[in-house]
Amino acid sequence: MRNQPHETIEDVRSDAIEKHHISLTINGTSYNLEVEPWTSVLDLLREHLNLTGTKKGCDHGQCGACTILLEGKRINSCLTLAIMHDGAEITTIEGLANNDGLHPVQQAFIEHDAFQCGYCTPGQICSTIGLIHEGKAKTLDDIRDLMSGNICRCGAYNNIVKVVQEALENHKNQTP
Amino acid sequence: MRPFSYSRAEDIDTAVNEVTAHEDARFIAGGTNLLDLMKIDVIHPQHLVDITHIAHDTIENTEDGGLRLGALVTNADTAYHPEVEKRYPLLAHAILAGASPQLRNKATDGGNLLQRTRCYYFYDKTTACNKREPGSGCAAIDGYNRLHAIFGASEHCIATHPSDMCVALAALDARVQVTGPDGSRTIPFEDFHRLPGDTPEKDTNLREDEIITSVDLPPKGFADHYTYIKNRDRASYAFALVSVAATLEIEDNVIKDARIALGGVAHKPWRNKEAESLLIDKPADRDGFQAVAAAIVKEAKSFRYNEFKIELARRSIVRALMEASQTYQ
Ligand SMILES: Cc1cc2nc3c(=O)[nH]c(=O)nc-3n(C[C@H](O)[C@H](O)[C@H](O)COP(=O)(O)OP(=O)(O)OC[C@H]3O[C@@H](n4cnc5c(N)ncnc54)[C@H](O)[C@@H]3O)c2cc1C
Ligand code: SF4
Ligand code: FES
Ligand code: FES
Numbered sequence: 001m002r003n004q005p006h007e008t009i010e011d012v013r014s015d016a017i018e019k020h021h022i023s024l025t026i027n028g029t030s031y032n033l034e035v036e037p038w039t040s041v042l043d044l045l046r047e048h049l050n051l052t053g054t055k056k057g058c059d060h061g062q063c064g065a066c067t068i069l070l071e072g073k074r075i076n077s078c079l080t081l082a083i084m085h086d087g088a089e090i091t092t093i094e095g096l097a098n099n100d101g102l103h104p105v106q107q108a109f110i111e112h113d114a115f116q117c118g119y120c121t122p123g124q125i126c127s128t129i130g131l132i133h134e135g136k137a138k139t140l141d142d143i144r145d146l147m148s149g150n151i152c153r154c155g156a157y158n159n160i161v162k163v164v165q166e167a168l169e170n171h172k173n174q175t176p
Numbered sequence: 177m178r179p180f181s182y183s184r185a186e187d188i189d190t191a192v193n194e195v196t197a198h199e200d201a202r203f204i205a206g207g208t209n210l211l212d213l214m215k216i217d218v219i220h221p222q223h224l225v226d227i228t229h230i231a232h233d234t235i236e237n238t239e240d241g242g243l244r245l246g247a248l249v250t251n252a253d254t255a256y257h258p259e260v261e262k263r264y265p266l267l268a269h270a271i272l273a274g275a276s277p278q279l280r281n282k283a284t285d286g287g288n289l290l291q292r293t294r295c296y297y298f299y300d301k302t303t304a305c306n307k308r309e310p311g312s313g314c315a316a317i318d319g320y321n322r323l324h325a326i327f328g329a330s331e332h333c334i335a336t337h338p339s340d341m342c343v344a345l346a347a348l349d350a351r352v353q354v355t356g357p358d359g360s361r362t363i364p365f366e367d368f369h370r371l372p373g374d375t376p377e378k379d380t381n382l383r384e385d386e387i388i389t390s391v392d393l394p395p396k397g398f399a400d401h402y403t404y405i406k407n408r409d410r411a412s413y414a415f416a417l418v419s420v421a422a423t424l425e426i427e428d429n430v431i432k433d434a435r436i437a438l439g440g441v442a443h444k445p446w447r448n449k450e451a452e453s454l455l456i457d458k459p460a461d462r463d464g465f466q467a468v469a470a471a472i473v474k475e476a477k478s479f480r481y482n483e484f485k486i487e488l489a490r491r492s493i494v495r496a497l498m499e500a501s502q503t504y505q
Contacts, residue, residue: 018181037180037181038178038179059215060212060215061276061278064278067278076278076282079211079279080207080211080282081182081211081224084207127278130277130281134252134256136256144412145411148276148412149413150276
C-alpha cells in the first residue's frame with residue numbers, strides 16, 4: 001500500500017490565479033462579489049456571506065443538507081461553483097419567511113414535528129418547495145422517491161412525508 | 177480542492193480552443209461528478225472551461241424522425257420532456273431511476289455519459305488503481321469487489337460504468353455527436369464507452385479535446401414495449417448492482433426486434449446482439465426469454481464478492497422481457 005503524504009496547496013499552484021467578479025441575487029438582495037474559481041455556492045453562502053442556514057453534511061451530493069433553490073429549482077449547493085452562476089437568483093432557507101410570518105412549508109414542519117436535531121431541515125424545506133414547483137409527485141411513493149435526495153439521520157421521515165403531502169394538497173387547492 | 181483557473185465558453189469552437197490552449201484543462205457542465213472527484217483529489221485539472229452557457233441546451237426533432245438531446249440539457253429536463261416521455265419512455269424511466277432530483281436538475285446529458293466509475297478503490301487515493309494511476313495495479317481484483325464487473329473485465333481493471341441513462345441509450349442505439357479541433361464526428365453508442373483492456377484510464381473513445389454536442393435518438397423509441405429494472409441496495413438514491421433495459425417490437429405475438437442492455441455489470445453498458453437475435457421471429461413467451469437470459473449470462477465471470485450478480489442478471493433479464501412484452505401504451 002502506498003501512503004503518500006498529501007501535497008499542500010502551496011506546493012502545487014501559485015496564488016497567481018485571479019479572482020472573478022460575479023453578481024448574484026440571494027433572497028432578494030443583490031451582491032457584487034469577488035470569488036475564487038473553486039468556491040462552491042455552499043461555501044460562498046456559509047463562509048463568505050454568513051448565511052449559515054444552508055448546511056454542509058457531506059459536501060459530495062449525497063445528503064441534500066445543502067439544498068437551495070437556484071432560479072426556483074432545487075440543487076445541491078455543494079456540487080456547483082459560485083463562479084458559474086454570475087447573474088443568477090438564489091433562494092436559501094433564510095429567504096423563505098416574509099413579513100407575514102413563516103413560509104407555509106416551514107410552518108408545516110413545526111406543526112408536524114418533522115425534525116429532531118434539525119440539521120437536515122433547511123435542505124428538506126427547500127427540497128419540498130422545489131418538489132411542489134416540479135409538480136411530478138402524485139402518490140405517497142412518488143413523495144418518498146422525490147424526497148430521497150434528502151437524508152435525515154434522525155429518521156424523521158414519516159412526518160416529513162406528511163408535511164410534503166399536506167403542502168402538495170394546499171398547493172393544489174390554491175391553484176385550481 | 178486544488179486551485180485552478182477558469183474560463184467560460186459561449187460556443188463550441190471557443191470551448192474546444194480553450195481546452196486545447198490550457199494545460200491540463202477540462203470542460204465543466206453540471207459539475208456533479210467532476211467537482212466530487214476534484215474535492216477528493218482523484219482528478220486535479222489546472223483549468224476548467226465552463227460550457228454551461230453554450231446554446232446546445234434544447235431538445236429538437238431531427239430530420240430522420242428522431243430526437244436530438246443537446247449535451248447541456250439537464251437530466252431532469254430530458255426525463256420530463258413531453259417528447260421523451262411519449263416517444264422514449266425507456267429513457268425517461270432510466271434517468272429517473274438515477275441520482276436524486278437535486279442532482280438531476282444540475283447533471284447534463286453530456287456529463288452523464290462521462291461520469292467515472294464508483295469503484296471504491298478508484299475513490300481511495302491510498303490504494304492501487306490502474307484507472308486513477310496507470311501501472312499502479314488494481315486493488316479491487318483481490319479486494320472487496322461486490323460492485324464490480326461480470327462481463328468484459330481485464331486483469332487491469334474490473335470496474336463498472338455507473339450510469340442508468342447510458343443503459344437506455346445503449347438499448348436505443350443512440351448516436352453521440354462530438355466536435356474537436358479537426359471537426360465533427362458521430363460515434364455510435366456501442367463504440368462510445370470502451371472495455372478496460374490494458375488502458376483502463378480511458379473510459380471512452382472520446383478524445384480529450386473533443387466536446388459532446390448532442391446525443392441523438394433514432395426514430396424507433398419502443399414506446400409500446402419497454403422496461404427498465406434497477407436492482408440496488410436501497411429503493412432510491414443508490415447505484416445499480418444490476419440493471420436491465422429491455423425493449424421489444426411485437427407483431428401478432430411474434431417478436432420483430434429486441435434489445436437488451438445491462439447496467440452495473442461491465443465497463444460499459446453491456447449488450448449481446450447475438451443473444452438478442454435468438455428472440456427474432458419467435459413468440460414473446462417465458463421459454464424464449466429464459467433461453468436468451470441463459471445465453472447472455474453464459475459469458476459471465478465473477479470475482480469473490482460479486483457472484484450473486486450472475487443469477488441476479490439472469491433473473492432480471494427474464495423479468496424485464498416479461499414486463500416489456502406486457503407494456504402497452
Ligand atoms: C450522490 C450521487 C448519486 C448519483 N447516483 C446516480 C445514479 O444512481 N445513476 C446515475 O446514472 N448517475 C448517478 N450519479 C451521477 C450523475 O448522474 C452524474 O454525476 C452526472 O450525470 C454528471 O453530469 P454533469 O453534467 O454534472 O457532469 P460534470 O461533472 O460537469 O462532468 C463530468 C465529466 O464529463 C465531462 N463533460 C461534461 N460535459 C461534457 C461535454 N458536453 N463534452 C465533453 N466532456 C464533457 C467533464 O469534463 C467531466 O470530465 C450520482 C451522482 C452523485 C453525486
Ligand atoms: S477495478 Fe478499475 S477502478 Fe477499481 S481499483 Fe481496479 S483499476 Fe481501479
Ligand atoms: S452537503 Fe451537499 S449534498 Fe451533502
Ligand atoms: S432532523 Fe436530524 S438529521 Fe433530520
